[in-house]
Amino acid sequence: MLKYIMRFEQLDRCPVCESPEHAAKFTLPDYLYAVPGTFEYVTCAGCATVYQNPRVALEDLEQCYPSNYFTHFAPGAAAPDGPHDAGRWTGTLRKAIRRYADGTSADDISAFAKFSGAILAWIPGAARWARYGVRDPLAASGNGGRCLEVGPGAGNTLRRLHWIGWEAFGLDVDAAAAATAQAATGCDVKVGTLTGVDFPDGYFELIFMSHVLEHLPDLRASMERCFRLLEPGGRLVVVYPNPESLGIRGTQQFSVNWDPPRHLVLPPMNAAINLLKSVGFQDFETRTSAGSAAGYRKIGRQYRAGRTGKGFENTKPSIGDRAFALYETVLVMFGAPVGEEIRITAWKPMN
């Protein structure tokens, strides 16, 4: 058993806007894996970013990630979200769309699903989503450009990026995770950090990171490096937990969005945009997604009920969780930025 002696460092400025002013928010235990200790979070007075302070020191961050951390699947293990999301409604819909877009067989789906597929197959991008499970912001230009996924986990998205025509690279701070992703995708997955890795400037057309930004101990420097690694006109796509989601208003400190001690920094959307502007990005496309709302609310309820240190459990969300997720989905559709995940696409100017 690993013995935890965790060291902490005090931050004198917000890692997003560099304001020295902040207010205590809460002190939390690790609900997910029960890493020993409690972890303090503050809210920045300048940009409302929630960040860990004092935070786990760089040298000890590794101790926050038990070997069963959920991105670590054994090499060759079945991807949890396969190309057809078997058994889920999204899988059925993708099958139905492909029936019309690609002429593939779909005998086992309902007449209603077939009808929906026939309609949706007309929407630009729907066929690509149906084929690869990758939505438009990650689409390849068809010119064989290079893309980089930071933190590819088990490699599901990296594999799809490769399928749709990118020359896809991965980067992971964890050697075991990098080896897993490389074995699962056949792509070159390097071990290291954004600030340390040795790709040349202007090498990539797309950099993608999902649920990585909030783990970065050097957020500003990492975003600066992303900007330099992109070619002119290239884009950065980041997805991370929304510190101002609707779910948090219900689950409060039990929200899975905080995930102490692994989550170090959670900027509201505007704060993240300002940070990206300050390193040179100019054009932005933003939205939030309610796709995780039911699952997140389920976990928050379990934490509140005292279930801690047991990792994620593969149970279905309750009726209440699903009703809540539907409500959040409707609000997001009407433009309220309250989904559980923030999704930002940021473009590097052409010159």
Ligand SMILES: [Zn+2]
């Ligand atoms: Zn700030």
